[in-house]
Amino acid sequence: MNAVKVYVPRDAAARSVGADQTAAAILAGAQRRGIAIDLVRNGSRGLLWLEPLVEIETDTGRVAYGPVAAGDVESLLDAEFTAGKPHRLKLGLTGEIAYLKNQERLTFARVGLTDPRSIEDYLAHGGYRGLHAALDMQPAAVVAAVTESGLRGRGGAAFPAGIKWKTVLGASAGQKYVVCNADEGDSGTFSDRMLMEGDPFVLIEGMTIAGIATGATQGYIYLRWEYPDACAALQAAIGVAYARGYLGESILGGGKRFDLEVRLGAGAYICGEETSLLESLEGKRGQVRFKPPLPALQGLFGKPTVINNVITLASVPIILERGAAYYQHFGLGRSRGTLPLQLAGNIKRGGLVEKAFGVTLRELLYDYGGGSLSGRPIRAVQVGGPLGAYLPESQFDTKIDYEAFAEIKAMLGHGGIVVFDDTVDMAAQARYAMEFCAIESCGKCTPCRIGSTRGVEVIDRLMAGENAAKQEAILRDLCETMTYGSLCALGGLTPYPVLSAMNHFPQDFVKAARDAARLRIPA
Amino acid sequence: MSRTDMQTVTDLCAQNKALPGPLMPILHAVQNRLGFVPHDAVPLIARELNLSIAEVHGVVTFYHYFRKERGGRHVVHLCRAEACQSVGGGVLEAHAKRSLGIDFHGTTKDGALSLEPVFCLGNCALGPAIMIDERLHGRVSAQRFDELMAGMRSAEAGAP
Numbered sequence: 010m011n012a013v014k015v016y017v018p019r020d021a022a023a024r025s026v027g028a029d030q031t032a033a034a035i036l037a038g039a040q041r042r043g044i045a046i047d048l049v050r051n052g053s054r055g056l057l058w059l060e061p062l063v064e065i066e067t068d069t070g071r072v073a074y075g076p077v078a079a080g081d082v083e084s085l086l087d088a089e090f091t092a093g094k095p096h097r098l099k100l101g102l103t104g105e106i107a108y109l110k111n112q113e114r115l116t117f118a119r120v121g122l123t124d125p126r127s128i129e130d131y132l133a134h135g136g137y138r139g140l141h142a143a144l145d146m147q148p149a150a151v152v153a154a155v156t157e158s159g160l161r162g163r164g165g166a167a168f169p170a171g172i173k174w175k176t177v178l179g180a181s182a183g184q185k186y187v188v189c190n191a192d193e194g195d196s197g198t199f200s201d202r203m204l205m206e207g208d209p210f211v212l213i214e215g216m217t218i219a220g221i222a223t224g225a226t227q228g229y230i231y232l233r234w235e236y237p238d239a240c241a242a243l244q245a246a247i248g249v250a251y252a253r254g255y256l257g258e259s260i261l262g263g264g265k266r267f268d269l270e271v272r273l274g275a276g277a278y279i280c281g282e283e284t285s286l287l288e289s290l291e292g293k294r295g296q297v298r299f300k301p302p303l304p305a306l307q308g309l310f311g312k313p314t315v316i317n318n319v320i321t322l323a324s325v326p327i328i329l330e331r332g333a334a335y336y337q338h339f340g341l342g343r344s345r346g347t348l349p350l351q352l353a354g355n356i357k358r359g360g361l362v363e364k365a366f367g368v369t370l371r372e373l374l375y376d377y378g379g380g381s382l383s384g385r386p387i388r389a390v391q392v393g394g395p396l397g398a399y400l401p402e403s404q405f406d407t408k409i410d411y412e413a414f415a416e417i418k419a420m421l422g423h424g425g426i427v428v429f430d431d432t433v434d435m436a437a438q439a440r441y442a443m444e445f446c447a448i449e450s451c452g453k454c455t456p457c458r459i460g461s462t463r464g465v466e467v468i469d470r471l472m473a474g475e476n477a478a479k480q481e482a483i484l485r486d487l488c489e490t491m492t493y494g495s496l497c498a499l500g501g502l503t504p505y506p507v508l509s510a511m512n513h514f515p516q517d518f519v520k521a522a523r524d525a526a527r528l529r530i531p532a
Numbered sequence: 533m534s535r536t537d538m539q540t541v542t543d544l545c546a547q548n549k550a551l552p553g554p555l556m557p558i559l560h561a562v563q564n565r566l567g568f569v570p571h572d573a574v575p576l577i578a579r580e581l582n583l584s585i586a587e588v589h590g591v592v593t594f595y596h597y598f599r600k601e602r603g604g605r606h607v608v609h610l611c612r613a614e615a616c617q618s619v620g621g622g623v624l625e626a627h628a629k630r631s632l633g634i635d636f637h638g639t640t641k642d643g644a645l646s647l648e649p650v651f652c653l654g655n656c657a658l659g660p661a662i663m664i665d666e667r668l669h670g671r672v673s674a675q676r677f678d679e680l681m682a683g684m685r686s687a688e689a690g691a692p
Contacts (some may be wrong), residue, residue, distance in 0.1 A: 021654070021655065021668045022654075022655050022657065022658055022668070022670060024667075024668065025655050025658060025661065025668040025669050025670035025671075026658055026670045026671060057657040057658055058657065058658075060658070193652075193654060194651065194652055195652065196613030196614040196615045196616075196651065196652045196656060197613075197614065197615045197656045198652075198654070198656065199654040199655065199656055199657070201654075202654040234560075234597050235609075235650060235652070235653050235654065235663070236654060237666040238668070272553075272556065272557065273556070273557075273560055274556075274595075274597075275556065275559070275560070275595035275596070275597035275598055276595055276596035276597035276650070276651075277594065277595050277596060277597075278651055289556060290553050290556070291553045292553040292554060292555030292556055292591065293555075293587075293591060294590050294591055294594040295594060295595070310552065310553070351656065351657070352657060353615040353656030353657050353659075354614065354615040354616075354617075354618035354619060354656065354657075354659070355618040355619050356657070359656070359657025359658065360657055382619060383619075391614055395613065395614060395651075425615075425656065427614045427615045427618060427656065428618060429618045430618070433618065438614070438617075441614070441617070445651070448651075449651070451594075
């Protein structure tokens with residue numbers, strides 16, 4: 010009898026709720042019963058509320074069971090789950106689970122399907138086709154394809170990737186670099202982590218294509234230290250890519266060089282800002298640089314540098330493989346392609362939802378997310394990380410689209426959506442935004458460094474009801490100074506969560522209303 | 533710093549010196565080996581890299597992750613970010629501080645562990661999240677936190 014393929018994710022989120030114990034229990038139990046299994050530690054499918062999600066390969070496709078705790082394994086084996094038989098935890102064919110079925114997975118096409126340690130698996134699922142296509146093209150044609158695809162920076166700033174690449178291609182220098190920003194610091198975001206852990210080869214392929222397209226021969230992945238599992242996955246994949254000739258002095262024997270290395274950050278949120286990331290890579294304090302010069306012209310070590318987020322670079326292979334038009338036909342307006350959205354916080358079905366631009370927040374929160382985890386009404390969502398605006402229910406019909414979000418003074422950022430139920434104290438959230446900015450400010454510009462500390466103090470006085478009207482005026486004035494006077498997005502966008510909280514939830518900032526509300530909200 | 537530790541720092545500098553931008557890899561290597569970046573290591577690293585002491589000190593103190601003092605045998609990083617807040621991260625934070633008898637950046641009396649704040653562990657759909665050394669944990673209730681701490685201590689006691 011052939012061994013049954015059993016999938017148990019090695020994704021850090023799955024492991025955080027017991028995937029390793031589940032995998033060990035399955036191995037031990039199957040051995041005891043003499044059932045031959047082939048255990049694959051895949052990436053996560055992104056249905057995180059179902060983790061550890063165990064899948065069995067059957068004649069009709071992969072069948073899912075979840076969430077499977079180690080203690081469930083005996084009963085699953087009793088029920089012959091290795092043959093795909095019924096059990097209370099059976100979810101049916103994985104591909105038919107609505108949450109997954111209704112997604113449009115381009116960048117995440119392989120995440121959860123394949124073994125992230127296996128380049129054979131990667132190749133069998135279409136891997137490296139983009140690189141092969143790029144190697145047959147002129148560099149300018151590769152850059153043109155990225156431009157035509159409409160791909161914009163997925164890290165948050167949404168700058169057209171092709172334009173950055175074109176600038177680097179046009180710059181003449183002895184050395185150019187490709188830097189991947191894997192400093193995914195926004196709360197509510199984990200798509201970079203999931204991708205690096207679940208399909209590291211696609212990032213390596215995207216960076217290699219960027220190198221070939223722009224003439225850069227050295228790549229760095231600047232990874233936050235908080236992601237040790239991603240680091241291990243990347244190191245393993247880079248080692249294999251070198252051994253198989255996908256990295257090194259002559260890629261696939263074609264004479265083009267590209268080397269790649271992982272470097273670790275050290276817990277500074279600001280290093281997600283591209284110029285402070287470059288400073289950090291150079292071994293300096295992660296302080297923001299003035300622009301110009303643009304990193305594309307004078308980036309790492311003063312040389313022309315492509316610097317893009319993980320998801321941006323990982324979206325490149327499919328653009329080269331399927332063509333710019335294929336990618337471009339997803340989305341709407343100037344937001345083309347797909348965005349891996351992350352449902353996080355107080356949400357019943359949290360996880361990763363990759364959709365074409367145009368889906369509404371409401372669909373994501375209720376159709377996918379199933380409402381709040383606590384079962385209480387959703388009162389606010391913060392989109393785009395700690396610098397993103399808090400949106401009230403009245404704005405839930407906003408489409409996921411860079412411009413639509415800009416119109417309501419919000420931002421999509423890296424696609425993280427953090428859900429809060431009706432027990433949230435929005436004044437406390439506004440205060441936290443200022444506090445966060447004060448802790449993480451690089452200190453280079455005054456509006457951010459001093460403004461954030463003053464912001465905390467003013468909000469404290471406002472919440473204490475000390476001359477409230479005056480405090481509010483000061484706070485709004487301070488926000489204006491930070492917005493227009495800060496050197497980068499940290500100081501410049503911290504007013505987003507603060508002002509949106511004040512504008513949409515003014516009652517939370519009134520002391521009398523706060524005191525009365527405290528009596529109503531259960532502890 | 534002991535003579536052995538001084539030698540360790542010098543060796544780690546020598547191993548990484550040739551890298552472009554070697555300072556961050558060196559600081560990581562020192563902290564990995566010694567558990568923190570000792571005050572006396574700063575002038576040593578500065579000399580090896582031909583940097584000023586101020587430059588190295590500036591880098592060490594800029595990044596939250598680099599410890600300036602010896603910590604516990606294990607480090608618990610507790611997420612303070614919004615996604616964890618929305619599912620009771622604040623309650624967990626209070627419980628952790630109370631049950632361990634320490635504040636953030638503190639180390640328990642027995643030297644077993646240090647408690648550090650962290651802004652996001654990337655486990656935002658399964659919060660509240662903590663990381664014990666390099667191991668991530670999700671859906672950490674107060675009870676689960678106590679179990680994890682007890683598990684860590686008993687593993688320590690059982691270790692040779």
